[in-house]
């Protein structure tokens with residue numbers, strides 16, 4: 435951005451040279467909206483992260499209740515087999531480009547529930563994951579760090595590469 | 608099953624079957640409600656549970672007696688102290704381990720702080736479901752302070768794993784007592800502010816008063832517990848009526864619903880009972896901190912590899928969501944033969960089908976929120 439020289443006065447032109455990609459990514463990385471997908475204990479930490487102290491909104495991340503309005507999904511908590519089907523459905527409903535943050539050991543790998551017969555051992559068995567946040571539950575700071583990593587990722591990719599051909603009518607939901 | 612299909616039953620009227628959940632911001636976790644409506648009015652709503660069944664009870668048969676403690680946290684993660692205490696108490700009854708007095712006091716202190724934290728989330732999310740976002744943020748702000756206190760006590764913000772069979776894991780850190788007392792002074796003022804902000808708000812009251820009335824008889828018949836039961840005018844609190852731990856040393860009132868703004872047993876009564884309970888919990892913590900006896904925090908000689916004589920035991924504690932019972936069966940080995948948790952949210956699900964006919968869809972949200980259910984407590 436051209437420096438505004440207050441001495442000069444008169445006409446000051448603002449200009450900014452960049453690549454279109456970077457400009458678009460700048461906009462994208464600062465307005466990543468997330469799908470509220472609190473499944474278990476980690477969901478409470480997710481609420482706290484959106485709360486007054488950690489305040490995820492200052493990074494431009496606003497919780498949305500509908501997958502159609504969301505850019506990324508925070509899978510917070512234990513994914514059971516019964517829920518896994520629904521998680522996939524929700525992921526499919528999100529519009530491209532879309533990302534997934536897996537929050538907590540349970541979503542990463544099944545965590546504490548390795549012995550459980552009803553728990554899906556990791557959300558990456560169902561949907562592709564971009565950022566893994568470890569912890570049981572991760573602190574709000576850790577989740578914030580996860581978001582910053584996701585922003586890094588968004589900044590450094592060509593946004594066109596992320597676009598895929600639309601899936602031809604599966605008739606889901 | 609036909610329940611997963613969204614369909615119009617008859618084109619001549621407005622009947623339809625909707626799926627409300629499992630991923631919906633006002634179902635408080637992953638619960639599905641199959642809602643039969645006629646236009647805006649409910650025919651009935653049937654809960655479909657099991658989306659968070661993590662087979663915790665089954666895991667209890669593999670982990671050994673001490674090893675199960677972290678899993679109890681996950682049974683009720685909003686107030687994880689209570690399952691800790693319930694399980695520890697059950698095993699202590701089974702083995703005859705005496706808990707030192709100081710440890711019992713520490714348990715009471717930690718539990719009551721957890722109760723406040725849990726009610727803050729419950730009331731906050733309830734007002735958010737009704738459509739007021741600010742009280743939620745106020746609740747979360749206070750909860751952060753409690754989280755800090757509990758973190759100083761046991762190192763965890765959410766899944767505490769603080770109680771042990773035979774006592775508690777850590778003693779109070781230095782300066783904790785003063786910090787907590789200072790917080791309670793602040794918190795008592797906050798309660799008044801919270802009431803002014805939302806509890807006596809005309810719109811809020813009208814949204815909740817006289818909605819989804821549960822009579823005292825129904826509440827008993829369906830096995831409701833805790834604030835849901837007391838909201839319906841039944842005066843029952845395990846802490847007072849079947850005292851366990853240190854509770855017989857404290858003076859506290861048990862708030863009972865009396866139709867604060869409408870009928871006894873409506874959503875507002877359940878809501879306001881929780882508000883009053885937070886004040887009582889704050890009193891208990893204050894008394895416990897001031898009377899805290901010196902001494903050990905752990906019973907001597909609790910074996911690491913605990914072997915328990917064959918037998919069974921039941922413990923009942925008053926959790927934030929009502930009476931929680933743990934039933935443990937031992938078969939003489941170092942592992943439990945059966946661990947069973949009886950939780951309030953599961954029975955609260957039962958009443959939804961009979962309480963919902965005739966409500967508006969928006970009032971169903973108020974009913975669910977006022978029952979304060981937590982998904983893993985239903986499914987475990």
Ligand code: SF4
Nearest residue numbers: 475511538539540570
């Ligand atoms: S990672 Fe831990 S805190 Fe998070 S959902 Fe799993 S058990 Fe709960």
